[in-house]
Amino acid sequence: MxxxxxxxxxxxxxxxxxxxxxxxxxxxxxxxxxxxxxxxxxxxxxxxxxxxxxxxxxxxxxxxxxxxxxxxxxxxxxxxxxxxxxxxxxxxxxxxxxxxxxxxxxxxxxxxxxxxxxxxxxxxEDEGPGxxxxxxxxxxxxxxxxxxxxxxxxxxxxxxxxxxxxxxxxxxxxxxxxxxxxxxxxxxxxxxxxxxxxxxxxxxxxxxxxxxxxxxxxxxxxxxxxxxxxxxxxxxxxxxxxxxxxxxxxxxxxxxxxxRSRLNNAVKGADGFFTTYFVSTYSRYIARWAARRGLTPNQVTLISIALGVAAAACFATGDRPWMVAGGVLIYFAFVFDCVDGQVARYARKFGVLGGMAGRHVRPVQGIRRLRRPGHRLGGLRPRRRDLDSRARGDRPAVRTPPARLLLRRRPPPQAAVPLPSIPPSTPPTTASCGRRSAPVRWSGARVSEACSRCGRRRASTALSTGRVR
CATH class of the missing domain: 3.90.550.10 (Spore Coat Polysaccharide Biosynthesis Protein SpsA; Chain A)
Known part of the structure; x- marks a missing residue:
C-alpha cells in the first residue's frame, strides 16, 4: 500500500x-x-x-x-x-x-x-570545444x-x-x-x-x-x-x-x-545471453497473448512443468528421434518458465504461491538429465558387459562404482614434533656440514655459519622454539 x-x-x-x-x-x-x-x-x-x-x-x-x-x-x-x-x-x-x-x-x-x-x-551549439x-x-x-x-x-x-x-x-x-x-x-x-x-x-x-x-x-x-x-x-x-x-x-x-512500453517493461532488462537473444525476442508476445486470454502466471507455470516432464519421458526412451523431441520440449519448457514471470509483470498479478511455484519448476525439470542406458548418469556408467547381459536377458553383474566416487578415508594428521627449545640469549657454538665444524660468528638475531671444509656460509635465525634455517 x-x-x-x-x-x-x-x-x-x-x-x-x-x-x-x-x-x-x-x-x-x-x-x-x-x-x-x-x-x-x-x-x-x-x-x-x-x-x-x-x-x-x-x-x-x-x-x-x-x-x-x-x-x-x-x-x-x-x-x-x-x-x-x-x-x-x-x-x-x-x-x-x-x-x-x-x-x-x-x-x-x-x-x-x-x-x-x-x-x-x-x-x-553556441560553445566551441575549448x-x-x-x-x-x-x-x-x-x-x-x-x-x-x-x-x-x-x-x-x-x-x-x-x-x-x-x-x-x-x-x-x-x-x-x-x-x-x-x-x-x-x-x-x-x-x-x-x-x-x-x-x-x-x-x-x-x-x-x-x-x-x-x-x-x-x-x-x-x-x-x-x-x-x-x-x-x-x-x-x-x-x-x-x-x-x-x-x-x-x-x-x-x-x-x-x-508496447508495458510489454517491454515486462521483460527483464539484465538476463543471460541465451535468454536475451533466443527467448525474450518473442516470449513477450506469448505473454501478452496469454494475459489477454485470461491465463494466470500459475497456469503458465504448470504448462512449463508439463513440458519438462514430457521431455524427461522422451529422454527415457533412449531412441534418437524421441531424444530430439525431448530437446525441443525442454527448450519450450524453458520458454514458458520465462513467460510466467512476464505474464505476472504484464498483467500485474503477483503472489507468494506464484513465486514458490516458479522456484520449484527448475528442480522438477531437472529430471531431463535422465539418459538412456549406456549414457552417463550422475557420474556412473554401466559397463559394456552389463549392457550385453541385459540384451540377452541375463541378470547383470553387480556394478562397482568407479574408484573416484568411493569415499577414501584420509589418515589422521600426525602430531607435530616440537622442536628443541634454545634460549635466544645463548648463541650456537658450532655449525657443520657433516665433516668438520668451525666457530660461529653471532650477530644479533641473525647467525652466520661457515663450514671450515667446504667454505659455504649459511644464515639462520634463533627463535624461542629452536633454530629455523
Whole structure:
C-alpha cells in the first residue's frame, strides 16, 4: 500500500485546472478525475495539500509523512500521466525516486548525462570545444532557463540527483528539472517530515518561481538522501494549466503506444545471453497473448512443468528421434518458465504461491538429465558387459562404482614434533656440514655459519622454539 499525496497548484506558474477536461480521451474526464481514477487502486484515502502558501503546504506534507506507515507518492494534481509510468515509479526499490527531465542539449537526453565526477558534458551549439569549462572549475549559478515552465535548477547525474538550487541557492551547472512525481519509501518518511519542517521555517528565502516539488527534493538532497532519477522515456507526463495545453497533451498521449512500453517493461532488462537473444525476442508476445486470454502466471507455470516432464519421458526412451523431441520440449519448457514471470509483470498479478511455484519448476525439470542406458548418469556408467547381459536377458553383474566416487578415508594428521627449545640469549657454538665444524660468528638475531671444509656460509635465525634455517 502506498500513501498518495495530491499537491494542488504549485506556487509560481501553475494554476489548478480543476474544471478542464481531456477531450481526446474516452469519457471526456477532467484532469483531477482521471488522476484520482488512476491512483484509486493504490490508496483510496488521498491526502490533498493546498499549495497556495509554501510554508503551510510544507507543514501539511510533514504531517502526512509523520503519520505514514507505508511509502509515499507525491504528485501534482494537474498531472496528465500514463498508468504505466505511475506503476514504474511506485514499484521502485530505491529509497527516493523522482521523475526528471533534462534541459535539451546536444547529445544529452532525459536518460543519459554525465555524473559530477565523470567526463565533461557535450558542448552546446553556441560553445566551441575549448569554451566549455570543466565541471570541477565551474562556478555555481542560479538557473534562469525553463523546461516546461519549470526553472532549471537541478543538477542531474547518471542515476541520481546531484544537487538542487533555488532562487537564492546556487548550484553548479544545472541541467534539468524535477517534473513532479516523487516516491519516498517508508524508511525515508521520517526524513521527509523533518525536511519539510526545516524548509517551512526558511520559506521566506525561496523565490516566487520556486516549484514545491523541487523544493522538497532540494531539502532531501541536502539532508543526505540519495534521490534516484527516472526519465519519461517512451511514456507521457506533463503538467497542464490551460485548455490548450490539455488538448495538446491529450492528443500527444493518445498517439503513444502505452501497451508496447508495458510489454517491454515486462521483460527483464539484465538476463543471460541465451535468454536475451533466443527467448525474450518473442516470449513477450506469448505473454501478452496469454494475459489477454485470461491465463494466470500459475497456469503458465504448470504448462512449463508439463513440458519438462514430457521431455524427461522422451529422454527415457533412449531412441534418437524421441531424444530430439525431448530437446525441443525442454527448450519450450524453458520458454514458458520465462513467460510466467512476464505474464505476472504484464498483467500485474503477483503472489507468494506464484513465486514458490516458479522456484520449484527448475528442480522438477531437472529430471531431463535422465539418459538412456549406456549414457552417463550422475557420474556412473554401466559397463559394456552389463549392457550385453541385459540384451540377452541375463541378470547383470553387480556394478562397482568407479574408484573416484568411493569415499577414501584420509589418515589422521600426525602430531607435530616440537622442536628443541634454545634460549635466544645463548648463541650456537658450532655449525657443520657433516665433516668438520668451525666457530660461529653471532650477530644479533641473525647467525652466520661457515663450514671450515667446504667454505659455504649459511644464515639462520634463533627463535624461542629452536633454530629455523
Amino acid at each position: 502506498t500513501r498518495v499525496v495530491l499537491l494542488g497548484a504549485s506556487p509560481g506558474p501553475d494554476i489548478s485546472p480543476t474544471g478542464l477536461r481531456l477531450a481526446a480521451l474516452p469519457g471526456n474526464p477532467t484532469v483531477a478525475e482521471r488522476l484520482r481514477g488512476q491512483l484509486s487502486s493504490m490508496d483510496p484515502r488521498f491526502a490533498t495539500v493546498q499549495t497556495g502558501d509554501v510554508a503551510a503546504a510544507l507543514r501539511a506534507v510533514a504531517d502526512v509523512a509523520e503519520s505514514a506507515t507505508e511509502s509515499l507518492f507525491l504528485i501534482p494534481e494537474n498531472s496528465v500521466v500514463h498508468d504505466e509510468l505511475i506503476y514504474q515509479i511506485t514499484k521502485s526499490k530505491r529509497g527516493a525516486l523522482a521523475l526528471v527531465a533534462k534541459e535539451p542539449r546536444t547529445g544529452v537526453t532525459e536518460d543519459n548525462g554525465q555524473e559530477e565526477t565523470g567526463p565533461e558534458e557535450p558542448v552546446t 569554451d566549455r569549462i570543466p565541471i570541477d572549475e565551474a562556478e555555481p549559478e542560479i538557473g534562469l532557463n525553463r523546461v516546461e515552465g519549470l526553472p532549471v535548477r537541478v543538477r542531474i547525474g547518471k542515476s541520481r540527483v546531484v544537487s538542487v538550487g533555488t532562487a537564492n541557492h546556487a548550484v553548479t551547472r544545472p541541467n534539468g528539472v524535477v517534473l513532479g512525481p516523487l516516491h519516498i519509501s517508508a524508511r525515508n518518511a521520517p526524513v521527509l517530515a523533518q525536511t519539510c519542517r526545516e524548509l517551512a521555517d526558511m520559506a521566506h528565502r525561496f523565490g516566487a518561481d520556486d516549484d514545491l516539488m523541487q523544493l522538497i527534493v532540494f531539502g532531501l538532497v541536502r539532508n543526505g538522501v540519495s534521490v534516484g532519477i527516472r526519465g519519461r522515456r517512451d511514456l507521457f507526463y506533463r503538467r497542464v494549466t490551460t485548455q490548450e495545453e490539455i488538448n495538446e497533451a491529450g492528443a500527444e498521449m493518445a498517439g503513444m503506444d502505452e501497451d
